Amino acid sequence: MPTVIAAGLTTTEAPFIEQARHDGRLFIEQPYELYSEENHEAWRRLYARMGERWQRYANPWFLKGVQSLCLDPQRIPRLEDVNRFLSPLTGFQAKPVSGYVPSFVFFDCLRNRCFPTTVTIRRSDRLDYLPEPDIFHDIAGHVPMHTDRQFADTLVRFGECAHTAADLVSGIRDREMRLHALASIIRAMARFFWFTVEFGLMRGRDGLKAYGSGLLSSYGELAHAIESPEVQRFPIQIDWAINQSFEIDHYQPLLFIVHSFDHLFSLVDQLERWMKDGRLSNVAPGEPQVSESDLQSFLGR
Numbered sequence: 001m002p003t004v005i006a007a008g009l010t011t012t013e014a015p016f017i018e019q020a021r022h023d024g025r026l027f028i029e030q031p032y033e034l035y036s037e038e039n040h041e042a043w044r045r046l047y048a049r050m051g052e053r054w055q056r057y058a059n060p061w062f063l064k065g066v067q068s069l070c071l072d073p074q075r076i077p078r079l080e081d082v083n084r085f086l087s088p089l090t091g092f093q094a095k096p097v098s099g100y101v102p103s104f105v106f107f108d109c110l111r112n113r114c115f116p117t118t119v120t121i122r123r124s125d126r127l128d129y130l131p132e133p134d135i136f137h138d139i140a141g142h143v144p145m146h147t148d149r150q151f152a153d154t155l156v157r158f159g160e161c162a163h164t165a166a167d168l169v170s171g172i173r174d175r176e177m178r179l180h181a182l183a184s185i186i187r188a189m190a191r192f193f194w195f196t197v198e199f200g201l202m203r204g205r206d207g208l209k210a211y212g213s214g215l216l217s218s219y220g221e222l223a224h225a226i227e228s229p230e231v232q233r234f235p236i237q238i239d240w241a242i243n244q245s246f247e248i249d250h251y252q253p254l255l256f257i258v259h260s261f262d263h264l265f266s267l268v269d270q271l272e273r274w275m276k277d278g279r280l281s282n283v284a285p286g287e288p289q290v291s292e293s294d295l296q297s298f299l300g301r
């Protein structure tokens with residue numbers, strides 16, 4: 001009997017996604033016709049309330065990116081429409097996935113100017129809290145940044161570092177030492193990514209603005225990150241960021257500031273130099289945990 005796939009692409013409740021995962025399909029099509037009216041309603045409400053916050057707290061390249069992508073405030077975007085506007089600008093493309101992408105595959109996608117993109121969306125009655133990424137986070141939080149050439153080049157550079165890491169550890173003969181170094185490097189890269197691409201702040205001419213996508217896709221946390229006295233904000237130091245654990249289930253208590261995308265690009269260069277010097281091979285234990293599939297993605301590339 002053929003499998004009947006019900007409508008709806010709600011995060012953690014989408015049979016289409018369950019089936020894709022069950023079949024081992026990571027890269028998928030965006031099954032646009034499966035979005036329910038409730039799904040579109042969630043997008044509409046998320047988008048409507050972000051507008052004013054973006055104007056106040058987002059960096060100018062993000063605002064320009066939102067304009068360039070011509071996102072529809074009323075309906076969940078089709079990725080092919082997003083890509084039609086995005087690709088000519090930086091060569092980046094949003095590529096639909098069914099769920100978690102192992103680290104090496106994710107970074108390698110960035111290197112190839114592809115951004116693995118979640119197609120599900122959070123429930124319309126739970127707009128605020130969501131530990132998983134969804135299409136609002138990925139398309140309205142990340143992709144506008146990919147319209148900026150300098151930022152896009154930084155992501156590509158970051159993707160190249162994953163290859164450097166894989167080459168580096170392949171030269172370590174002792175298996176235990178190889179796995180230890182690799183887990184540490186992956187943790188360091190994930191932390192760097194978290195404190196920049198996901199939760200980065202930038203100090204510019206108009207004061208402090210967000211460029212991190214976790215902030216730009218969160219109505220509550222975006223204002224909190226910039227305004228709250230409870231948040232510690234420091235100029236970024238790589239040695240600190242790569243040794244700093246983070247938790248994903250609450251507002252971030254510690255954020256790092258860059259002063260330009262030039263600065264961010266140079267930090268990725270520095271990260272790679274440190275990796276080659278062995279300085280990422282023994283970072284502090286803690287979050288994020290590196291999974292077996294993350295390790296295997298590097299070892300078996």
Ligand SMILES: [Fe+2]
Nearest residue numbers: 133198213214
């Ligand atoms: Fe993200």
